Amino acid sequence: MKILAVGLTMTPEYSQWHDQRVNDNILVSNLETARSLEEHLQVLPSKIEIIKQEFEKRSLELGKKIEQLEEEKIQLGLDVDIQILEADKLRNGKNKSEEDLDSLKTDYKKLRRSIRTAGLDKTSEQWRREIQEEKTKANQWEKKFQDTRAREVALEKSLLVYQNEKIELKV
Numbered sequence: 711m712k713i714l715a716v717g718l719t720m721t722p723e724y725s726q727w728h729d730q731r732v733n734d735n736i737l738v739s740n741l742e743t744a745r746s747l748e749e750h751l752q753v754l755p756s757k758i759e760i761i762k763q764e765f766e767k768r769s770l771e772l773g774k775k776i777e778q779l780e781e782e783k784i785q786l787g788l789d790v791d792i793q794i795l796e797a798d799k800l801r802n803g804k805n806k807s808e809e810d811l812d813s814l815k816t817d818y819k820k821l822r823r824s825i826r827t828a829g830l831d832k833t834s835e836q837w838r839r840e841i842q843e844e845k846t847k848a849n850q851w852e853k854k855f856q857d858t859r860a861r862e863v864a865l866e867k868s869l870l871v872y873q874n875e876k877i878e879l880k881v
Contacts (some may be wrong), residue, residue: 720728755763832840
């Protein structure tokens with residue numbers, strides 16, 4: 711509800727309210743909200759211009775990020791190449807080591823065989839035992855030879871006896 715006061719019949723509350731009231735049609739400068747003339751005259755960008763500026767800013771950021779990633783990619787490529795070269799060196803070294811080991815094993819086997827053949831790996835006690843064994847074998851063969859010789863003589867005698875009997879039977 712609106713109250714209309716005419717003349718000097720204004721109430722004290724109305725007077726106080728009227729004095730405190732700000733007229734919307736009159737520009738009153740407020741230091742808190744005061745802006746310079748340039749700010750008042752500044753043209754506000756449209757939504758498209760704002761979006762375009764944001765896009766350009768984002769595009770620039772992404773471009774920098776792409777360049778950084780490309781540099782990292784190049785570094786990683788170089789690191790991979792270095793790792794491949796090191797792996798090749800290690801593989802070649804391993805192959806050479808294996809070849810050397812095989813060669814050493816072969817040489818060792820040949821050396822052991824020649825030592826065994828020459829008998830250089832035996833101690834004097836082993837030599838004494840081997841000589842004793844060989845003497846024992848020689849005595850056994852000598853005994854077998856004598857036994858065989860005695861058997862041969864006995865067989866020859868037996869053969870002569872049978873031949874004589876055969877001749878006697880024919881007569």
